[in-house]
Amino acid sequence: MAVTGSQPAPHDDRAPGSLPASPLGLHRVLEPSGVLPQAAWRLDARPAIWPNEVRVAVERLNLDAASFRQLHEAHDGNPDKLRAAVLEIIATRGKMQNPVTGSGGMLTGVVDQAGPDSPLGLAAGDRIATLVSLSLTPLVISDGLARWDGRSEQVPCEGHAILFGRSIAAMLPDDLPAELALAVMDVCGAPALTHRVVAATGGADGQPVVAIIGAAGKSGSLSAAAARKAGAGLVIGVVPHEAEAKILSAAVAADGEHGLADEIVIADARDPVGLSSAIASAGGPADVTVVCVDVPGCEGGAILSTAQGGTVIFFSMATSFTAAALGAEGVAADVTMLVGNGYVPGHAQLALDLIRTEPGVRGIFQRRLTEHPELRTCRPD
Amino acid sequence: MAVTGSQPAPHDDRAPGSLPASPLGLHRVLEPSGVLPQAAWRLDARPAIWPNEVRVAVERLNLDAASFRQLHEAHDGNPDKLRAAVLEIIATRGKMQNPVTGSGGMLTGVVDQAGPDSPLGLAAGDRIATLVSLSLTPLVISDGLARWDGRSEQVPCEGHAILFGRSIAAMLPDDLPAELALAVMDVCGAPALTHRVVAATGGADGQPVVAIIGAAGKSGSLSAAAARKAGAGLVIGVVPHEAEAKILSAAVAADGEHGLADEIVIADARDPVGLSSAIASAGGPADVTVVCVDVPGCEGGAILSTAQGGTVIFFSMATSFTAAALGAEGVAADVTMLVGNGYVPGHAQLALDLIRTEPGVRGIFQRRLTEHPELRTCRPD
Numbered sequence: 001m002a003v004t005g006s007q008p009a010p011h012d013d014r015a016p017g018s019l020p021a022s023p024l025g026l027h028r029v030l031e032p033s034g035v036l037p038q039a040a041w042r043l044d045a046r047p048a049i050w051p052n053e054v055r056v057a058v059e060r061l062n063l064d065a066a067s068f069r070q071l072h073e074a075h076d077g078n079p080d081k082l083r084a085a086v087l088e089i090i091a092t093r094g095k096m097q098n099p100v101t102g103s104g105g106m107l108t109g110v111v112d113q114a115g116p117d118s119p120l121g122l123a124a125g126d127r128i129a130t131l132v133s134l135s136l137t138p139l140v141i142s143d144g145l146a147r148w149d150g151r152s153e154q155v156p157c158e159g160h161a162i163l164f165g166r167s168i169a170a171m172l173p174d175d176l177p178a179e180l181a182l183a184v185m186d187v188c189g190a191p192a193l194t195h196r197v198v199a200a201t202g203g204a205d206g207q208p209v210v211a212i213i214g215a216a217g218k219s220g221s222l223s224a225a226a227a228r229k230a231g232a233g234l235v236i237g238v239v240p241h242e243a244e245a246k247i248l249s250a251a252v253a254a255d256g257e258h259g260l261a262d263e264i265v266i267a268d269a270r271d272p273v274g275l276s277s278a279i280a281s282a283g284g285p286a287d288v289t290v291v292c293v294d295v296p297g298c299e300g301g302a303i304l305s306t307a308q309g310g311t312v313i314f315f316s317m318a319t320s321f322t323a324a325a326l327g328a329e330g331v332a333a334d335v336t337m338l339v340g341n342g343y344v345p346g347h348a349q350l351a352l353d354l355i356r357t358e359p360g361v362r363g364i365f366q367r368r369l370t371e372h373p374e375l376r377t378c379r380p381d
Numbered sequence: 382m383a384v385t386g387s388q389p390a391p392h393d394d395r396a397p398g399s400l401p402a403s404p405l406g407l408h409r410v411l412e413p414s415g416v417l418p419q420a421a422w423r424l425d426a427r428p429a430i431w432p433n434e435v436r437v438a439v440e441r442l443n444l445d446a447a448s449f450r451q452l453h454e455a456h457d458g459n460p461d462k463l464r465a466a467v468l469e470i471i472a473t474r475g476k477m478q479n480p481v482t483g484s485g486g487m488l489t490g491v492v493d494q495a496g497p498d499s500p501l502g503l504a505a506g507d508r509i510a511t512l513v514s515l516s517l518t519p520l521v522i523s524d525g526l527a528r529w530d531g532r533s534e535q536v537p538c539e540g541h542a543i544l545f546g547r548s549i550a551a552m553l554p555d556d557l558p559a560e561l562a563l564a565v566m567d568v569c570g571a572p573a574l575t576h577r578v579v580a581a582t583g584g585a586d587g588q589p590v591v592a593i594i595g596a597a598g599k600s601g602s603l604s605a606a607a608a609r610k611a612g613a614g615l616v617i618g619v620v621p622h623e624a625e626a627k628i629l630s631a632a633v634a635a636d637g638e639h640g641l642a643d644e645i646v647i648a649d650a651r652d653p654v655g656l657s658s659a660i661a662s663a664g665g666p667a668d669v670t671v672v673c674v675d676v677p678g679c680e681g682g683a684i685l686s687t688a689q690g691g692t693v694i695f696f697s698m699a700t701s702f703t704a705a706a707l708g709a710e711g712v713a714a715d716v717t718m719l720v721g722n723g724y725v726p727g728h729a730q731l732a733l734d735l736i737r738t739e740p741g742v743r744g745i746f747q748r749r750l751t752e753h754p755e756l757r758t759c760r761p762d
Binding site: 026104132167299324325331339340341344 | 484681711
């Protein structure tokens with residue numbers, strides 16, 4: 001896909017401002033032409049901005065969990081190989097989009113220059129996190145990732161990134177460490193959509209049973225807290241093994257009465273019969289099942305664990321569309337299956353409020369931020 | 382993945398009846414063990430049945446459109462190569478599941494033997510269609526596909542297939558040709574889910590704007606009719622080129638007043654900006670967008686064509702989960718995205734009733750059943 005030397009590099013004769021800049025970033029798409037930046041193979045990541053863009057001096061990338069897991073496994077956790085692989089992706093594609101998983105992550109940084117027509121309301125010096133995926137964000141790394149140890153998805157680095165007119169960014173809060181805020185905002189779509197769906201779902205006495213698969217993880221713990229806040233009558237937390245169960249059982253809800261989960265189930269989410277039986281024993285089937293584990297093959301189990309007429313929300317980027325569609329049909333399951341949209345209005349604020357008010361969730365995040373990936377076999381996000 | 386000669390073939394020492402038969406068909410899964418039949422690499426397709434199973438003498442397969450398209454393109458439409466490829470898949474996997482697309486299709490046949498504990502209510506001699514995917518149905522072909530010309534997804538053949546306790550099958554209606562009934566039931570999940578979603582959606586005056594991408598196709602034309610029946614205020618039909626537009630404009634709705642679509646838009650569904658602009662000009666954005674074209678890369682366009690707060694239903698098996706999830710986030714689109722579940726209670730009956738009462742839809746089906754795939758560049762299903 002690389003441009004060969006004998007061809008002129010596309011767009012190189014085009015000065016920023018000479019073409020109208022699309023709020024969607026279409027003017028930054030190099031190939032294939034006409035697609036949205038997320039679907040593009042390669043973006044124009046040059047630093048000069050169009051009038052409706054914002055350039056950010058990058059401080060830290062937060063790689064998407066599925067992407068980091070894939071890279072970590074493909075390179076046996078070798079830090080040098082991981083650094084080289086991430087640099088190669090960014091240099092080739094003009095963005096950090098893992099070619100295998102298709103996913104990206106997000107970043108934090110300081111606004112360097114805001115174009116006069118940018119609608120984002122940002123000014124030079126603002127410390128922000130991007131809430132659009134790295135998979136569509138023009139990005140250049142300038143320090144060779146020298147400060148990244150390759151052992152976690154949080155990547156301290158230097159470089160620049162470009163925000164479009166319709167990108168979303170949030171100011172980093174003053175009262176939370178940047179690393180924590182970034183990790184929270186990275187998964188903030190999950191609690192927001194969980195809250196919306198649970199609030200709209202009936203169930204016995206209008207209090208739905210909610211199963212969170214991967215409840216001791218980041219998106220899972222936030223989603224468990226959001227489900228409770230939205231009126232869940234029973235929150236079942238599913239974890240893969242005893243160590244995760246201990247983490248989850250130590251997490252108390254903000255009300256001091258409940259655990260973050262009411263029932264904790266140890267099950268392999270890739271084993272449909274085992275998972276659904278365990279959830280049934282804990283008070284299921286679920287009216288709402290939320291899939292927050294980034295391992296492939298969880299579709300069938302989530303479907304079988306959900307009551308007829310219920311809803312499955314897939315947040316895992318490892319979800320297979322066909323496995324979900326055909327899996328539900330194959331077991332005659334009348335369940336609504338949602339693609340976990342990372343954007344829900346107010347999502348960052350909801351998640352940050354949860355982390356401020358739910359010590360159990362905050363404890364899980366702090367643990368996740370300090371542990372090493374080698375220890376996290378089959379862990380949720 | 383094949384079992385080598387030095388190993389005993391799994392299950393070969395197990396007589397039917399010696400193990401309890403799962404209604405989900407778990408007892409027919411050879412590898413990997415413990416997964417549902419749809420997720421399995423290989424099934425046990427031996428003809429002897431367990432007490433809750435049904436064996437069907439197969440008359441015809443209807444390959445899923447995405448699968449047929451992939452096979453057709455991979456083998457340059459060569460009938461001998463296509464026959465060999467399909468036979469190889471079925472012999473290797475014990476089911477017709479395209480390894481590239483993951484999808485299958487369905488079949489018609491005559492019940493050969495119904496186990497005493499089968500809950501399906503079938504008896505020997507019943508002519509039926511299966512409403513669960515071929516991707517999970519144990520299947521053996523015995524005639525080498527000699528009667529298939531390789532030019533259409535409808536494959537006349539001989540062999541046997543197995544239905545589980547929780548499979549779904551429908552009696553073939555007496556008043557419709559079998560080929561037509563099969564084609565209708567193959568896509569009957571789409572109009573059923575479209576009907577449900579449109580009926581539950583508001584919009585101006587409670588009459589939502591519905592865009593059907595691929596409206597001149599089989600699932601698209603049925604979904605357009607279902608949307609109208611469910612109360613759509615405006616049905617926008619999207620087609621890829623003039624020839625399809627003519628087909629759609631010739632299709633009149635049952636009421637004799639409307640066309641099947643109120644507005645017909647010619648656009649490339651893979652071009653997000655072109656598609657969304659065209660739909661906007663025709664009365665959009667849509668409150669409900671239904672994706673019925675089996676080509677990859679339609680996620681962004683469908684999302685951009687949908688109003689904030691609206692719903693996208695993805696029926697195409699070419700849908701990418703990550704492209705949908707990240708695409709919506711990337712343009713800050715607050716849209717509900719549904720995985721098109723092939724099972725909705727009453728789906729076959731709804732679709733058969735539409736084909737009986739909507740001459741425009743029936744005309745489209747009859748045309749699709751007689752045309753050749755070479756002529757169908759970029760056609761909807």
